[in-house]
Amino acid sequence: MTRAELINQIKKKKSFLCVGLDTDIRKMPAHLLSSGDPIFEFNKQIIDATADYCVAYKPNLAFYEAEGSMGLESLQKTIEYIPKEIFTIADAKRGDIGNTSSLYARAFFEKMNFDSITVAPYMGEDSVVPFMAYDGKWVILLALTSNKGSKDFQDLDINGRSSKLFEEVLKTSRKWGTSENLMYVVGATKAEKLRAIRKIVPDHFLLVPGVGAQGGSLEEVAKFGMNHDCGLLVNSSRGIIYASSGYDFAIKAGEEAKKLQQEMEQYLDVYL
C-alpha cells in the first residue's frame, strides 16, 4: 500500500486506529472453541465488527507461532480476509543478516502478503534494507518501545552525538529509506519525547503502541505526534479484542473501536 492510499483511508474513516490481533486461544470466548479454526473465527468476527473504524490491523506473530503450523494457517486466512484497503502489519520484530532478512521479507511479503513488518534495528543497515526491496511494502523499525526494558539500552546516551540510542537509531536509519517505505515504532506517550522524535523524523509515520491497556494518553500522542499528513497509527489490542469474553465479544469490540475512532476524529479536526 502506498503512503497516499494510507492517508486517504485515514481521511475517509477519520481514524488512525490500528487494531492489534493478539489472538490468544486461551482468552477467547468458550463458544468459539468448537469451531474448526477458532483463531480465524475470532479474527473474522473482530474484523467484521471493527473494519469501519480502523485503518490497520496488526497481528502479533508470537500468538500464531505459539499454535504451530495450524496457527500460521489461521494467520494466512486472516490476512486474506482483511479488506484490501486496510493496511496490514506483521508485528514480527525480525532482523538478521542480509540474506536472512531477504528470506523473512519473502515470507511476510510474498507468502503472506502483509503490507509491512516490524523490524528490530540492533543488527544495522543490511538487516533492515532487504525489507525495502518491495514496492508498496513497508518497514516499521523499532525506535522507542513502550515496555519497561526499553530503558536498558534505548535510553543510553551515545558519546559525542548528544543523542540517546533510540534517537541515533532514528537519525541513522532515516537515510536507509524514505517516508514512503519506512515507519517507526514509537512507544512514547509523553510530550517531551514525541517532540524530540518529530524533530528528527517530521514526515514519517509513527506506529504508537501503549495507548489503552498500557496506559498512554491518546490526546498527548495526537497533540505532539501528529504531522501534516496525520503521520500516526495508534494501536490498541486487548482493550478492543477482549472487551468482552462472552457471546457479545465482537459487538463490544466494535463499540470500543468506535469510541477510539470518535476520539481520533476530534483530534484530527483540532490538530491536523
Place this chain on the structure above:
Amino acid sequence: MTRAELINQIKKKKSFLCVGLDTDIRKMPAHLLSSGDPIFEFNKQIIDATADYCVAYKPNLAFYEAEGSMGLESLQKTIEYIPKEIFTIADAKRGDIGNTSSLYARAFFEKMNFDSITVAPYMGEDSVVPFMAYDGKWVILLALTSNKGSKDFQDLDINGRSSKLFEEVLKTSRKWGTSENLMYVVGATKAEKLRAIRKIVPDHFLLVPGVGAQGGSLEEVAKFGMNHDCGLLVNSSRGIIYASSGYDFAIKAGEEAKKLQQEMEQYLDVYL
C-alpha cells in the same frame, strides 16, 4: 539440555562445531525436489552425515518461514530427527514485550522442543527473561554480530560507561541469567574483541558465526575465545551443507564437518 551435558558432548566428540541448517530449497540438489518433503529429506541426510562431528544444530528460522506452514512442518520433523544428545538452536532472533516473548518461548520450547533460541537485546530485560523460565532451555543473546551493519549501533560508544553498546549489552544482561541458561552471539574473530568480551563474560558460552564463508579464523577464535569449559560453539552453515550440489552432497558435508572437527580437536588439546 544442561551446561554439563553440553560440555560432556564437546569432550566426547572433541568438537565444538555447530552446523547451521540454512536449508534453501533453491540451493539443494535437484534430485531431492521430487521427494515428498525436500527440506526435511535434505536435513535428514545432512544430519546423518554430520552428527558424529558436531555438538549442535542451528536451523535458521527464516529459511523455513519462507516456505510457509509446510516449511514449519519440515522444521518440526527436523528437530524430532536430531539425536537427543545434540544441542539445538532456533536461530530466530526474537524479542518483544514480556507477554509476547512468553508466547515465543512457548512456540520454540514447548511446541518445537528446541534447547535454545537466539534473542535480540534491543527491547531490554523483560523481552529476554521470559525465555529463561524453562529448565534446561537457553537464551542466546545477540551481543556482537558478524555482519557489516553491526557497526551502525553495536559499536557506538556509550557515554559515561567506557563501553561500546555491545559491551553494555553483555554487562547488563549477564545479571539476567547465569552461564547455565544464557549464551551470547559473538561474531568476533579478532583477538582484541574476543579478549575484551572474555573479560566481561569469562564463563558464558559464546556462539560464534562467521567462521568459514564469512571469513573468520577458527584458530583466533579458539585461542582468544576459549575458556576453562571450552565455552565456544562455532557455527558453519554454507561451507558444510552446500559443499556439493550433487548426489554426493551429504558425503561432502560430512567431510567438511569432519575437517572442522579435526581442527577443533587440535585447539581443544592446545588451549583447553
